[in-house]
Amino acid sequence: MRKILIVGAGQSGLQLALGLQSRGYEVTLMSNRTADEIRAGRVMSTQCMFHTALQHERDLEVNFWESQTPRIEGLGVSVAGPESQRVIDWVGKLDGYAQSVDQRVKMAGWLETFAQRGGQLVIHGAAVSDLDFFARRYDLVMVSAGKGELVSMFGRDASRSPYDAPQRALAVAYVHGLGPRPEHPEFDAVRCNLVPGVGELFVMPTFTTSGRADILFWEGVPGGPLDVFQGVKDPQEHLALALELMERYTPWEYARATKVEPTDANATLSGRYAPIVRNPVGRLPGGGLVLGVADVVVANDPITGQGSNSASKCAAAYLASITEHGDRPFDEAWMRATFDRYWDTAQHVTKWTNAMLAPPPEHILDLIGAAGGLQPVADRFANGFDNPADFENFFYDPELAGSYLAAVSAQVQAGA
DSSP states (O other): OOOEEOOOHHHHHHHHHHHHTTTOOEEEEESSSSSSHHTTTTOOOOOOHHHHHHHHHHHHTTTTTTTTTEEEEEEEEEOOOOGEEEEEEEEEEEEEEOBBBBBHHHHHHHHHHHTTOOOOEEOOOOHHHHHHHHTTTEEEEEOOOOSGGGGGGBOOHHHHHHSSSOOOOOEEEEEOOOOOOOOOOTTTTEEEETTTTTEEEEEEEEEEETTTEEEEEEEEEEEEEOOOOOTOOHHHHHHHHHHHHHHHHHHHHTTTOOOOOOOSOOOOEEEEOOOOEEEEEETTTTTEEEEOOOGGTEOOOGGGSOOOHHHHHHHHHHHHHHHTTTSSSHHHHHHHHHHHHHHHHHHHHHHHHHHSSSOOHHHHHHHHHTTTTTTHHHHHHHHHOGGGGGGGTTTOHHHHHHHHHHHHHHHHHHHH
């Protein structure tokens, strides 16, 4: 039985551990926190997982919260104009619903499941020296902990990392008491509110430790009017700031948020990081090799909501590569080929995310505007969140975008 060590108990590390465990591998998982500590800790993310990523969880039969979690059936875009009035407002329908489960709920539950199924769980914050010791005792060591000392083993890939500084200041609040969007009270949607030159507000339903809730997520241009959350630890103070900004910049969202309260004492989070792609293979002082997983090697800004989706897709790709490899050694060539398999999908996420962080060119503004009157365009844009590779076909190139809009307009007119 092949022995595998996974360091880090997030979406990718746990999904991979559970998948390998189900296929008969001897898996050791290192986490710096217990399940109870995770469950009682601070919120970690704004995860919204679309159909493909959710299906990876279903395939492993670890979608434990699916029936309790709100079904997100659409994705809407609003653009603020002068005097904070909406100049664009539409919603596209998803082909398969999305869902958001608070990672405190999911990671704690998955950690307990891994242990209950006989997995070796080590509660310890690993250092490079630890991995140097373990690398000689395992057939494969993978690092899925995206922060801390271990990340320093994986060098920055400058050719794939155009930014060397954070492009957004991030502020998250989980709340109870948010009203429905009056434009579509009959179904839930992620709402993306774009405030040109200032930042973005994302609003999405979720399932948290206390049940149904909603996430208010500001992304602010650094140094701008939204960059005010640094150092704010009190959830009430954080939420008051978020609501004040909503009233000023997105009053249509503020109108349904006048009665919200934090879900718990750890319901807020703020921070920033530079988007980066790293070398997937880390070399230990003793000569051993470790493979980076998910946001250890590809960390995009959350503006396109791809973090947990990418983590799930990475775990699925690595699981397939490991099981297909049989008893052959997990050497550097295999590690690089395994990462390349993931990069086949991740490259589209990175390209799209980096494009959305920059001021949009005219043809993208035309696409977003046209979606308000052409439902097929709105639907295609929404489903790009599940399959970002499709943006290659109509989003980046002005000629492709123009041809696509002309074709859809002609179809709509012919059917009218």
